[in-house]
Amino acid sequence: MNNFEYARASDVTDAVRRIAADPAAKFIAGGTNLIDLMKENVARPSRLIDITRLPLGKVEETRDGGLRIGALVPNSDLAYHPQVEARYPLLASAILAGASQQLRNMASTGGNLLQRTRCSYFYDTATPCNKREPGSGCSAIGGFNRNHAILGASEHCIATHPSDMCVALAALEARVLATGPGGERSIAFADFHRLPGGTPQLDSNLRADEIIIAVELPPKGFERNYTYLKIRDRLSYAFALVSIAVGLELEGDTIKEARLALGGVAHKPWRDREAEGELVGAAATRERFQRAADTLLRSARGFGHNDFKIELAQRAIVRALSQAARGTPQSQADKRIR
Ligand SMILES: Cc1cc2nc3c(=O)[nH]c(=O)nc-3n(C[C@H](O)[C@H](O)[C@H](O)COP(=O)(O)OP(=O)(O)OC[C@H]3O[C@@H](n4cnc5c(N)ncnc54)[C@H](O)[C@@H]3O)c2cc1C
Numbered sequence: 001m002n003n004f005e006y007a008r009a010s011d012v013t014d015a016v017r018r019i020a021a022d023p024a025a026k027f028i029a030g031g032t033n034l035i036d037l038m039k040e041n042v043a044r045p046s047r048l049i050d051i052t053r054l055p056l057g058k059v060e061e062t063r064d065g066g067l068r069i070g071a072l073v074p075n076s077d078l079a080y081h082p083q084v085e086a087r088y089p090l091l092a093s094a095i096l097a098g099a100s101q102q103l104r105n106m107a108s109t110g111g112n113l114l115q116r117t118r119c120s121y122f123y124d125t126a127t128p129c130n131k132r133e134p135g136s137g138c139s140a141i142g143g144f145n146r147n148h149a150i151l152g153a154s155e156h157c158i159a160t161h162p163s164d165m166c167v168a169l170a171a172l173e174a175r176v177l178a179t180g181p182g183g184e185r186s187i188a189f190a191d192f193h194r195l196p197g198g199t200p201q202l203d204s205n206l207r208a209d210e211i212i213i214a215v216e217l218p219p220k221g222f223e224r225n226y227t228y229l230k231i232r233d234r235l236s237y238a239f240a241l242v243s244i245a246v247g248l249e250l251e252g253d254t255i256k257e258a259r260l261a262l263g264g265v266a267h268k269p270w271r272d273r274e275a276e277g278e279l280v281g282a283a284a285t286r287e288r289f290q291r292a293a294d295t296l297l298r299s300a301r302g303f304g305h306n307d308f309k310i311e312l313a314q315r316a317i318v319r320a321l322s323q324a325a326r327g328t329p330q331s332q333a334d335k336r337i338r
């Protein structure tokens with residue numbers, strides 16, 4: 001048992017002051033990931049700064065017609081929020097594909113962004129892991145790597161980001177609002193999470209002394225033509241092997257705008273503008289979807305046990321795009337797509 005102190009932040013300024021004063025401290029929100037990591041001795045914070053009573057629990061419309069989601073909005077409340085259900089069903093579907101109802105009741109928006117990888121070696125302190133202990137090696141390369149990355153990995157780490165919600169947020173081009181001693185800043189979702197490179201211990205570009213205060217959604221929600229498709233070992237309570245978030249804007253059969261983000265395949269939600277470019281201006285056909293999938297996966301590489309993910313991702317992309325194009329996010333039948 002590691003001793004740690006506990007403090008409750010009285011407001012956001014107090015939370016920032018407390019985290020800036022102690023680099024070994026951690027914020028705690030729902031605790032659904034951090035407490036597990038502490039039990040496994042993977043996280044050893046000197047102090048827990050409880051942020052659950054901060055006024056960050058609201059969902060509000062922004063001036064430009066988007067939505068501002070407070071960092072403490074529980075995943076369940078967000079998924080069932082009337083504005084999210086009606087205008088951003090892609091986000092609602094992605095959230096409801098994750099974890100269990102009980103976990104979603106506790107899990108916060110900010111905590112979901114910062115949940116850590118599910119690589120089993122990361123949780124096993126008896127094995128080398130560069131993410132847990134920089135410089136110790138990567139047990140997954142040459143080890144059991146069925147859940148691991150096929151895109152953007154490095155020789156230091158092949159872990160994936162486990163969130164479902166973040167895959168939808170990437171496709172929707174959300175922004176993360178953070179504040180710290182240097183003031184408030186807004187981070188494009190694509191720049192929030194990192195690829196592992198030579199510093200896999202860092203999952204995101206959030207600074208150690210910053211707190212997430214909100215996530216902002218732009219007005220466009222792709223509420224007509226969207227899909228969140230999650231492929232996993234069990235139908236619930238399992239992380240994605242591959243997941244796909246799609247948002248399309250169609251004019252007749254022609255694609256005017258395309259968003260495509262993948263989960264379970266990289267250290268961050270994976271977007272590829274070139275693959276999306278294959279779709280824009282084209283007819284919504286299976287051949288075109290296949291071409292976009294080929295482009296997106298052109299640099300995919302397996303590490304043995306996870307080789308199957310390349311073909312799985314290819315098929316899942318085509319299926320997700322087909323579902324989104326015909327406006328039947330969960331249906332198998334395909335009447336409109338040639
Ligand atoms: C059994 C199980 C199954 C799961 N399945 C899925 C799944 O299928 N899909 C999925 O997406 N997720 C899944 N999850 C993960 C779950 O969604 C996350 O654990 C949850 O979203 C984390 O939110 P939290 O508020 O509990 O975070 P916490 O555990 O409280 O915190 C997580 C991290 O975020 C930091 N943090 C929290 N809030 C802030 C903030 N505002 N600013 C800065 N730092 C902050 C904490 O310091 C900590 O480092 C699963 C979890 C479990 C236990």
Ligand code: SF4
Binds near residue numbers: 139141159
């Ligand atoms: S893949 Fe990353 S998290 Fe997993 S053992 Fe290797 S370094 Fe650690």
